[in-house]
Amino acid sequence: MSGLMQVHGLTRRFGGLVAVNDVSLELNVGEVHAVIGTNGAGKSTLINMLSGEIAPSQGRILLAGADITQRPQARRALDGIGRSYQRTTIFPEFTARENCRLAAQAASPRPWAFWQTAQACQRSGDAADAALEATGLSTLSARVAGTLSHGAKRQLEVAMCLATQPRVLLLDEPLAGMGAEETERMLTLLERLKPRHAVLLVEHDMDAVFRIAERITVMVNGSVIASGNPHAIRHDPQVRSAYLGEEELA
Amino acid sequence: MNTTTLSVQTTPAARHRWGATAWLPLLVLVALALAGFLLQGYPADLVVKIMVLAIFALSLQLLVGMTGLVSLGHAAYFGVGAYVAVLASGEAGGNLFVLLALSMGAAALYALAVGALSLRTRGVYFIMVTLAFAQMAYFIFHDTSLGGGSDGIYLNVRPAAGPLDMENRSVVYYVVLAALAFTYGLLALIQRSRFGAALAGIRVNEQRMRAAGFSTYGYKLAAFVIAGALAGLAGFLVAARDGFVNPEMLSWHISGEVLLMVILGGMGHLRGAVLGAVAFTLLKEVLATQAFVGPLANHWQLTLGLAIILFVALLPKGLIGLAQRRKEKQ
Numbered sequence: 152m153s154g155l156m157q158v159h160g161l162t163r164r165f166g167g168l169v170a171v172n173d174v175s176l177e178l179n180v181g182e183v184h185a186v187i188g189t190n191g192a193g194k195s196t197l198i199n200m201l202s203g204e205i206a207p208s209q210g211r212i213l214l215a216g217a218d219i220t221q222r223p224q225a226r227r228a229l230d231g232i233g234r235s236y237q238r239t240t241i242f243p244e245f246t247a248r249e250n251c252r253l254a255a256q257a258a259s260p261r262p263w264a265f266w267q268t269a270q271a272c273q274r275s276g277d278a279a280d281a282a283l284e285a286t287g288l289s290t291l292s293a294r295v296a297g298t299l300s301h302g303a304k305r306q307l308e309v310a311m312c313l314a315t316q317p318r319v320l321l322l323d324e325p326l327a328g329m330g331a332e333e334t335e336r337m338l339t340l341l342e343r344l345k346p347r348h349a350v351l352l353v354e355h356d357m358d359a360v361f362r363i364a365e366r367i368t369v370m371v372n373g374s375v376i377a378s379g380n381p382h383a384i385r386h387d388p389q390v391r392s393a394y395l396g397e398e399e400l401a
Numbered sequence: 402m403n404t405t406t407l408s409v410q411t412t413p414a415a416r417h418r419w420g421a422t423a424w425l426p427l428l429v430l431v432a433l434a435l436a437g438f439l440l441q442g443y444p445a446d447l448v449v450k451i452m453v454l455a456i457f458a459l460s461l462q463l464l465v466g467m468t469g470l471v472s473l474g475h476a477a478y479f480g481v482g483a484y485v486a487v488l489a490s491g492e493a494g495g496n497l498f499v500l501l502a503l504s505m506g507a508a509a510l511y512a513l514a515v516g517a518l519s520l521r522t523r524g525v526y527f528i529m530v531t532l533a534f535a536q537m538a539y540f541i542f543h544d545t546s547l548g549g550g551s552d553g554i555y556l557n558v559r560p561a562a563g564p565l566d567m568e569n570r571s572v573v574y575y576v577v578l579a580a581l582a583f584t585y586g587l588l589a590l591i592q593r594s595r596f597g598a599a600l601a602g603i604r605v606n607e608q609r610m611r612a613a614g615f616s617t618y619g620y621k622l623a624a625f626v627i628a629g630a631l632a633g634l635a636g637f638l639v640a641a642r643d644g645f646v647n648p649e650m651l652s653w654h655i656s657g658e659v660l661l662m663v664i665l666g667g668m669g670h671l672r673g674a675v676l677g678a679v680a681f682t683l684l685k686e687v688l689a690t691q692a693f694v695g696p697l698a699n700h701w702q703l704t705l706g707l708a709i710i711l712f713v714a715l716l717p718k719g720l721i722g723l724a725q726r727r728k729e730k731q
Contacts, residue, residue: 224612225614225616228614236608242606249598253601257613258614260595260599262596264594264595269595272595311613315614
């Protein structure tokens, strides 16, 4: 079966700079596809194009066979693409549960029904509880999100993605700034999410990447220099030279 | 697990709004309704003035406090509502409800046009664009003969609908009170609805709202139009009360004043807007009265400015913050 999300020749130029150059990849349900590379390799730009935050200069994005290249971000989110950000992006003033409930509300918005309270929305409430349960945050559901620990905030952001019931998860450095224990918890969570989601993981923690990913794509200066399973990537001479010394590559 | 009981409480602020003091607005409403029988002359006029400004401030609260959109051109919808009330009245006056609908409709339409364009910008650019559109409306009324130019224009006969004749001052009082109750009630409902929850989300983190699947532009535009219509309602009431409108209603001073009311009272709280309208009007009234401040009354702008600086410095969360602080201590 072909991938749930397919990316063909995606390119993004910012003026003269080519941030992402002719990148093609595939995301499958049941797989974590990690994208690694040095800072400025174009990983975040790639995620931003997939989630619809910025438009590609060239290339196509397919979701379950449908061309979604022109769809706006909100539409893509409703189509089942959830994402987390490199910088934690939550609602710090709201409780953890309201963070998730509000995210889930996108699927049943009914903005005109001003006489109904938001809290009475059964569907978004259930989705929020399920997402908190899945991420192990149930006990913190009443806590104001801004007061949670860094690790719990990162988890909450994943929970907010899950509350929208996505098929594709685009995770931008979910392990950034986490301690060993928090990292472990997040990796366990990702393992659990894997069977039902197609996951794109941008991450700097190589141990974590090689442990959890089925497929790894290596980007340098906006281009893919290698893509394959962890074993192949580990022994790829180009990847080794890119990571060992920039001068050899140039 | 007790998640279901906790679910009703979204934020500490929400708990405050819907907790022990939810009856307060109703109490104020009843008090105002009773006061209508007793008050006459200047006190009655002052209460009417404050109520109208409270409607105006509430309409801006929907944008500033609930959605995080700082508009510095809110007087435009206020003025458009007022002008339409006068321009649509015939020689023999017009029907209160028809004119009211026309006023609010015109203000909403103008807000739709301005919002559709200005909401494509953000931050300080949004502030500037809303200001620019308001100034444009101001100069249209000021420099063309459309509404009597800079002198403004008089109503021949005030709007009426059967016994609801705005020539009668106590009718004005109760119509304004009903309009205030309507505005407050509508916004209170919106605030707890899914629409309101989405607006709060946009205020706190618009990026996350889009990532979750909300078309935030549509939400913001809807809020902008509702706020415009409610400002138009306040404008209509001013026109019907005074029987006179002039371009100053649309000037940026008025936009600034209503923004000050919201900030003074407390952003994000409906009560804050009402409180801000009360405080601002009373301050202005006191500081411009010889009997209270002597010769300083001639320089009320200066003393008002100083008073507001003092207020904002001491009460960063507005007057409503004062009430909350007291509550927390208990």
